[in-house]
Amino acid sequence: MFTPYYRPRRLRRNENIRRMVRETNLSVNDLIYPLFVVEGSDVRKPISSMPGNYQLSIDLLVKEAREVQKLGIPAIILFGIPAEKDALGSDATKNEGIIQRAVKALKDAVPQLYVITDVCFCEYTDHGHCGAVVEGDVDNDATLEMLGEQVITHAKAGADMVAPSGMMDGMVGAIREALDDNGFEKIPVMSYAAKYSSAFYGPFREAAESAPQFGDRRTYQMDPANAREALYEVELDIEEGADIIMVKPALSYLDIIRRVREITDLPVAAYNVSGEFSMVKAAAQLGWIDEKKVAMEILTSIKRAGADLILTYFAKDAAKWLNE
Numbered sequence: 431m432f433t434p435y436y437r438p439r440r441l442r443r444n445e446n447i448r449r450m451v452r453e454t455n456l457s458v459n460d461l462i463y464p465l466f467v468v469e470g471s472d473v474r475k476p477i478s479s480m481p482g483n484y485q486l487s488i489d490l491l492v493k494e495a496r497e498v499q500k501l502g503i504p505a506i507i508l509f510g511i512p513a514e515k516d517a518l519g520s521d522a523t524k525n526e527g528i529i530q531r532a533v534k535a536l537k538d539a540v541p542q543l544y545v546i547t548d549v550c551f552c553e554y555t556d557h558g559h560c561g562a563v564v565e566g567d568v569d570n571d572a573t574l575e576m577l578g579e580q581v582i583t584h585a586k587a588g589a590d591m592v593a594p595s596g597m598m599d600g601m602v603g604a605i606r607e608a609l610d611d612n613g614f615e616k617i618p619v620m621s622y623a624a625k626y627s628s629a630f631y632g633p634f635r636e637a638a639e640s641a642p643q644f645g646d647r648r649t650y651q652m653d654p655a656n657a658r659e660a661l662y663e664v665e666l667d668i669e670e671g672a673d674i675i676m677v678k679p680a681l682s683y684l685d686i687i688r689r690v691r692e693i694t695d696l697p698v699a700a701y702n703v704s705g706e707f708s709m710v711k712a713a714a715q716l717g718w719i720d721e722k723k724v725a726m727e728i729l730t731s732i733k734r735a736g737a738d739l740i741l742t743y744f745a746k747d748a749a750k751w752l753n754e
C-alpha cells in the first residue's frame with residue numbers, strides 16, 4: 431500500500447490552523463453597495479427579482495445610507511431613475527436631476543459615506559440605450575460630450591467618485607478632461623473597463639428600468655466570448671487616466687478578473703451583478719442551497735481571482751456575516 435510522505439491535510443486539521451494559512455480574507459472594506467433612487471417621498475418600492483433591494487426616494491435613501499455606514503461599508507454606488515425619460519436622457523445632465531439631488535442629500539446627511547455615481551444614460555433615455563441614438567445605434571462621440579456634462583453635475587453635487595458604465599470608446603479620457611477642466615481633478619474615475627453584454631443583468635433592468643426598447647447593447651458592450659479584447663479595453667482606460675478598473679459581471683468572468691489583475695497595478699473592482707445575486711436568492715428560497723455560505727464563497731472567489739473591490743447586492747448581509 432502506498433503511504434504518502436507529503437500530507438497537505440496537516441494544515442487543515444482545525445479552524446485555528448485553517449485561519450492561519452488562509453490566503454484570501456474578505457473584508458467589509460472591500461464592499462461597495464449599489465442603491466437605486468427615484469422621485470417622490472416615502473417611496474420604498476421592492477424590486478421583485480432582487481429580494482431585499484428597493485427603489486428608494488431620497489428621504490429613505492438617506493436612511494438606508496446611514497444603515498450602510500453603520501455596518502462599516504465604506505461606499506455606495508448610486509443609480510438614478512428619473513420621473514421623465516427622453517431621447518437624450520436630459521435628467522442625467524441637470525444640476526437638479528434625481529441623482530444630483532440624491533448625492534447632495536447624502537453628502538449633507540452622511541458625509542462619512544463615500545458616494546460613487548454611475549455615469550451612463552440608459553436609466554434616463556426613453557429608448558434605454560447608453561447614449562444618444564443616431565440611425566439606430568448609439569453615437570459614440572456625441573455621447574462623450576454628454577458624459578462630460580453629466581460628470582460635472584455629479585462632481586458639483588458632491589460625488590466622491592464617478593463610474594462610467596456605457597462602454598463608449600474614449601469615455602474615460604473625455605470624463606477625465608471634463609473633470610480636470612472644471613476644477614475637479616481630485617475626483618477619481620472608476621471605469622467599467624471590461625463590461626460584457628451579459629444576460630446576468632436581467633434583474634437590474636427591472637431595478638433601473640433601463641431595458642433597451644429596441645435592439646440590444648452588443649454594439650458597445652463586449653462579447654462574452656472575448657478575453658484578449660478585455661485586456662485591450664483595460665489598457666486603453668489606463669492610458670486615458672482611469673484610477674480603478676472594473677470587470678462586469680464577476681462570476682462568469684473570474685478568468686478576466688485574474689488576467690486584468692496580472693496586467694495592472696491599479697485597484698481592480700468586480701461587479702457581482704444582479705443575476706448572480708438573484709440566482710443565489712432564488713435557490714436559497716427553494717431551500718436548495720445555504721444562502722450565507724454560497725454568497726460568501728462567491729464573494730471570496732471574486733477576491734481570490736484578483737478583485738480588490740466588489741460591488742455587490744450582498745454587501746449589507748456580508749458585512750453582518752463578517753461581524754458574526
Ligand SMILES: [Zn+2]
Nearest residue numbers: 550551552560
Ligand atoms: Zn448604460
